[in-house]
Amino acid sequence: MNAVFEALQYPFIQRAIISGVFIGCCCAFLGVFLVLRRLSLIGDGLAHVSLAAVGLGLLLNMQPLWIAIPLVMAASMWILWLADKADVYADAAIGLVSAVSVAVGITLASVGKGFNVDLFSFLFGNILAISLPEVILSVILSVVVIGTVILLYHELFVIAFEEEYAKVLGIPVERINHVLVLCTALTVSLGMRVVGTMLISSLIIFPAVTALQIARGFRLAMLLAAVFSIVSVLAGIFFSYLWNLPTGATIVLVNFAFFVIVFLYKRLR
Amino acid sequence: MNVIEIKNVCVHYGAIEALCGITLDIAAGDYVAVIGPNGSGKTTLFKAILNLLPVSDGAILLYGTNSRQFSDWQKIGYVPQVSRQLHKGFPATVREIVASGLLSAKKFPRMIFKNEMEQVRRAMGWVEIEDLAERLISELSGGQQQRVYLARALVNDPELLLLDEPTAAVDPATRERFYQIVKDLNQKNGKTVILISHDGSQAGQYATKLAYLDKHLVFYGSFSKFCSSPEMTRYFGPHAQHLICGQHGSMEEKR
Numbered sequence: 001m002n003a004v005f006e007a008l009q010y011p012f013i014q015r016a017i018i019s020g021v022f023i024g025c026c027c028a029f030l031g032v033f034l035v036l037r038r039l040s041l042i043g044d045g046l047a048h049v050s051l052a053a054v055g056l057g058l059l060l061n062m063q064p065l066w067i068a069i070p071l072v073m074a075a076s077m078w079i080l081w082l083a084d085k086a087d088v089y090a091d092a093a094i095g096l097v098s099a100v101s102v103a104v105g106i107t108l109a110s111v112g113k114g115f116n117v118d119l120f121s122f123l124f125g126n127i128l129a130i131s132l133p134e135v136i137l138s139v140i141l142s143v144v145v146i147g148t149v150i151l152l153y154h155e156l157f158v159i160a161f162e163e164e165y166a167k168v169l170g171i172p173v174e175r176i177n178h179v180l181v182l183c184t185a186l187t188v189s190l191g192m193r194v195v196g197t198m199l200i201s202s203l204i205i206f207p208a209v210t211a212l213q214i215a216r217g218f219r220l221a222m223l224l225a226a227v228f229s230i231v232s233v234l235a236g237i238f239f240s241y242l243w244n245l246p247t248g249a250t251i252v253l254v255n256f257a258f259f260v261i262v263f264l265y266k267r268l269r
Numbered sequence: 270m271n272v273i274e275i276k277n278v279c280v281h282y283g284a285i286e287a288l289c290g291i292t293l294d295i296a297a298g299d300y301v302a303v304i305g306p307n308g309s310g311k312t313t314l315f316k317a318i319l320n321l322l323p324v325s326d327g328a329i330l331l332y333g334t335n336s337r338q339f340s341d342w343q344k345i346g347y348v349p350q351v352s353r354q355l356h357k358g359f360p361a362t363v364r365e366i367v368a369s370g371l372l373s374a375k376k377f378p379r380m381i382f383k384n385e386m387e388q389v390r391r392a393m394g395w396v397e398i399e400d401l402a403e404r405l406i407s408e409l410s411g412g413q414q415q416r417v418y419l420a421r422a423l424v425n426d427p428e429l430l431l432l433d434e435p436t437a438a439v440d441p442a443t444r445e446r447f448y449q450i451v452k453d454l455n456q457k458n459g460k461t462v463i464l465i466s467h468d469g470s471q472a473g474q475y476a477t478k479l480a481y482l483d484k485h486l487v488f489y490g491s492f493s494k495f496c497s498s499p500e501m502t503r504y505f506g507p508h509a510q511h512l513i514c515g516q517h518g519s520m521e522e523k524r
Contacts, residue, residue: 036359154379158369161359165349168319169373170342212360216405221360 022142028229031208044201045094055108125196125248195248206255278327302472305482343374346422370421412443
């Protein structure tokens with residue numbers, strides 16, 4: 001316990017906790033809707049786009065997050081356009097955009113030979129190295145995402161349950177879908193500092209899937225997902241500090257442990 | 270007063286004609302059964318009425334307003350054709366699903382307030398599912414789920430109900446109970462009902478009018494006209510027509 005209090009004294013731990021909790025909350029809320037709509041892999045696809053954005057940012061000597069946010073949002077719209085207007089299946093559209101982005105990322109990494117170490121930190125995350133401006137940006141954008149989800153909660157709920165019925169209710173389904181995907185793009189861009197582009201989709205999927213195992217009600221599912229996510233982030237940060245483990249990977253492993261415990265509890269109950 | 274006026278409507282899926290030349294009026298208080306073979310355009314007609322599909326020709330008027338400009342969607346309750354598998358594992362409770370029907374009467378930001386829960390309770394009462402309120406939708410039987418969707422359609426106390434094969438894949442006793450509830454809503458609460466069914470004889474037990482679709486409107490009128498129509502005898506054959514008319518006749522006597 002002393003080690004925990006000791007860790008809390010360090011500003012870099014405080015920054016990691018603040019940004020991790022906010023971004024974890026965004027991932028959990030969005031994750032419930034994305035998982036139920038079989039769109040959970042959009043997080044993975046957009047994470048690959050963020051890799052290209054990081055490559056570009058490092059090549060241009062700019063803060064990668066500033067490049068990643070608009071680029072990933074644009075890519076999310078491209079995926080929706082391919083799926084809605086160009087008659088490409090949604091999973092194929094995600095794969096297509098994701099593959100192009102990885103190719104661009106690798107090419108940029110190859111051109112700018114000197115930044116491979118930095119790129120590595122974005123691949124696997126480095127929340128302990130997050131700067132104060134990044135924390136402030138993460139909190140502001142997370143509040144925007146969480147506020148949007150709360151404001152559109154009922155619309156998102158009906159669309160997740162039955163898209164066609166939502167249209168009958170007069171809900172602008174296409175517009176809401178755009179908002180959901182844009183919020184996901186924003187969250188993925190922010191999350192690459194927490195667990196890295198390789199693992200960000202797990203932060204979206206795990207808390208939601210774990211909560212959906214036991215939730216008896218939609219609001220409860222959202223709440224449980226947020227709790228699992230926040231506890232995983234906090235535990236991941238402390239375990240990685242105590243045992244000198246990679247933080248992003250530890251957060252994901254704690255998420256996985258929650259999933260296994262809840263899964264077994266549900267089956268053995 | 271006509272609730273729906275369908276004027277020479279055609280609907281196409283790309284180059285394929287799904288429906289054409291449909292003209293019919295539905296008056297307040299009617300109970301219309303829409304029957305026809307697979308692919309005859311029954312669900313397409315509903316989707317056109319609900320503005321989910323564009324009409325390629327003609328017009329649909331809802332309460333006198335073109336469906337494209339219509340905005341009083343709370344006047345219409347819709348029970349879609351739903352596959353049970355679609356909602357497998359969905360974590361919503363019955364109360365949450367029924368409450369979601371309230372959204373049709375709202376504009377952004379759509380919020381549901383605590384005082385509106387009385388409407389939810391009343392709708393659940395109409396279809397006798399109050400005891401299921403906290404159960405998950407995915408845990409219910411097909412018949413119970415259909416009653417939940419009917420309660421969701423009723424939550425705004427709509428004047429018109431559109432039911433798309435609501436009793437597909439439920440057992441006969443449940444089906445009978447469901448039709449009884451719909452009949453009461455029509456006769457006691459004055460709701461206009463349009464019901465799609467594969468089963469003409471079942472639908473004919475309660476409906477006052479029958480619309481037979483086969484990409485075109487083959488027949489639309491009262492059951493007595495249908496039963497005495499030699500043209501329909503030629504179309505259905507005497508056996509099938511007798512099946513529908515026999516059932517309907519026995520219900521008419523009960524009324």
